[in-house]
Amino acid sequence: xxxxxxxxxxxxxxxxxxxxxxxxxxxxxxxxxxxxxxxxxxxxxxxxxxxxxxxxxxxxxxxxxxxxxxxxxxxxxxxxxxxxxxxxxxxxxxxxxxxxxxxxxxxxxxxxxxxxxxxxxxxxxxxxxxxxxxxxxxxxxxxxxxxxxxxxxxxxxxxxxxxxxxxxxxxxxxxxxxxxxxxxxxxxxxxxxxxxxxxxxxxxxxxxxxxxxxxxxxxxxxxxxxxxxxxxxxxxxxxxxxxxxxxxxxxxxxxxxxxxxxxxxxxxxxx
Numbered sequence: 001x002x003x004x005x006x007x008x009x010x011x012x013x014x015x016x017x018x019x020x021x022x023x024x025x026x027x028x029x030x031x032x033x034x035x036x037x038x039x040x041x042x043x044x045x046x047x048x049x050x051x052x053x054x055x056x057x058x059x060x061x062x063x064x065x066x067x068x069x070x071x072x073x074x075x076x077x078x079x080x081x082x083x084x085x086x087x088x089x090x091x092x093x094x095x096x097x098x099x100x101x102x103x104x105x106x107x108x109x110x111x112x113x114x115x116x117x118x119x120x121x122x123x124x125x126x127x128x129x130x131x132x133x134x135x136x137x138x139x140x141x142x143x144x145x146x147x148x149x150x151x152x153x154x155x156x157x158x159x160x161x162x163x164x165x166x167x168x169x170x171x172x173x174x175x176x177x178x179x180x181x182x183x184x185x186x187x188x189x190x191x192x193x194x195x196x197x198x199x200x201x202x203x204x205x206x207x208x209x210x211x212x213x214x215x216x217x218x219x220x221x222x223x224x225x226x227x228x229x230x231x232x233x234x235x236x237x238x239x240x241x242x243x244x245x246x247x248x249x250x251x252x253x254x255x256x257x258x259x260x261x262x263x264x265x266x267x268x269x270x271x
Contacts, residue, residue, distance in 0.1 A: 012242050014253050016184050020245050024065040024252040025058070031083040036105040038112035040081040044071025050270070053122045054080040055088040055113055059171060060128040062249050066259040070266060078126075081116070083109045087129040090153025093146070096136045110154070120159045124167055124270055131171035131204040132248060147208030148215070155216055166219035167269055168209055169262075173202035173225060173234045174248040180236040195236050202234040222265040224258055 014022045029041035043064070054060060054067060061082040071078045085095055086106035094103045117125065137146050158164050175197050183195035203225060213219040228238060236243055241254045250258075 012184065012190075012237050012240060014242060014251060019184075019242050019251060022242075022245050022251040022253055023062060023249070024255065025061040025082075026064050029064055029080045029082060030061045031081070031086075031105075031109055033084045033102060033105065036108045038081060038109055040079055040116070043068040043078040043080060044074075044076045046077055048075055048077040050074070050076040051122050052076055052078045052124050052126055052270075053116065054078055054082075054126040054128070056082050056128040057087045057130055058082065058084050058249060059130045060169075062252065063128065063255055063262075065252055066255045066262060069259055070263045073263065074267065079116070079122075081109075081113060085133075086110070088113050088127060088154050089147075090150040093150035094136045096134045098136070114154070114157055117158050120164075122158075122164055124165050125155075125158060126167045126169070126266075128169040129171065130248060131207040131209065132174050144206050144208040144211065148211040149208075151208065151212040152215060155212070155219065161216075161218055163271070164218070165269070165271060166213070166216055167266065168213055168219060168221050170209070170221055170223035170225060171204060171207070172248070172250055173199070173229055174204075175202055175234060175236050175244060177244075177247050180244065183236060184242070190237060193233070193235065196233040199229045199232055199234050202229065220269050222262075222269060224261045224265065227258055227261050 026041065028039060031037050031039045060080070064080065067078055067080065083106065085098060085102055086109055088110060094106060135143060135146055137143065155166050179197060180195050183190040189195065210221060213221045228234065228243060238254070239257060241257055242251050243254045245251045
C-alpha cells in the first residue's frame with residue numbers, strides 16, 4: 001500500500017548517519033531557547049500583496065524549507081517566527097516542567113508575537129505546534145479545555161478577525177525513537193511493520209486545537225496526516241523516506257514530500 005513501510009533497494013533516505021540532523025530549522029526564523037530574542041524571517045516574495053504570518057514552535061520550524069518553497073511557488077510573503085517549548089497562546093499557558101527562565105522567555109516571545117499581530121497587515125495567520133506535551137495546570141483542570149481557552153485568548157488579539165483567518169495545522173503523528181530504531185538497517189523488521197504503531201496512538205486526539213477552531217468564527221484546520229499514516233497504523237518510513245529524525249520532529253526530506261499536499265490545502269483555504 002501507499003503507506004507500507006518498505007525498505008527500498010537503495011536504502012532509506014536520508015541515510016541513517018544524517019537522519020538525526022536532517023532539519024530545516026533556520027536561526028533567522030527560530031528563537032533559540034538560550035536567549036529571549038524574537039527572531040522572525042521573511043520567506044517568499046517580500047513585496048507580495050498576500051502576506052501570511054506563521055507562528056509556532058519547533059514543529060513549525062522544521063517546515064521552513066517547505067513553507068519557503070510554497071511561498072515562492074505562489075508569490076506569497078510569509079513572515080515566520082518560532083520558539084522551542086513555546087507557542088502563540090494566552091497568558092500563563094506554559095508547558096509542564098519548564099524552568100522559570102524558559103517560561104519567562106516564552107512569555108516575552110508571546111508579547112513580541114502579539115505586537116506583530118496587533119500591527120496588522122496580514123491576510124492570514126498560520127499556526128503549527130506540537131500536540132503531545134502537557135501544560136502546567138492546576139489539579140483537576142482539563143488539559144484540552146485549558147488549551148482551547150488559551151488559544152482563543154491569543155487568536156482574539158488579531159485586530160481584523162473577520163478578515164484574517166487562523167489556519168491551524170493538525171500536528172503530525174509521533175513514534176518513539178525506541179520503537180523506530182530496530183527497523184533502520186533491518187529490512188525484514190521494517191517490511192514486516194514491526195516498528196509501526198496504531199494511528200490512534202500516534203496522533204493526539206486530546207488536543208484542544210479542534211475545539212478552538214470550532215469556536216472561532218474565522219478559523220480552519222488543515223490536516224495532511226493521511227499522507228503520513230494509513231487508516232489504521234503509522235510507520236516510521238513512508239515511500240522510502242524516514243519520517244522522523246527523533247520521536248516527533250519530521251525530517252526535512254520527508255516534509256519535502258509532503259509539500260505539494262500542504263500547498264494544496266493552504267491554497268484551498270486562503271481568502
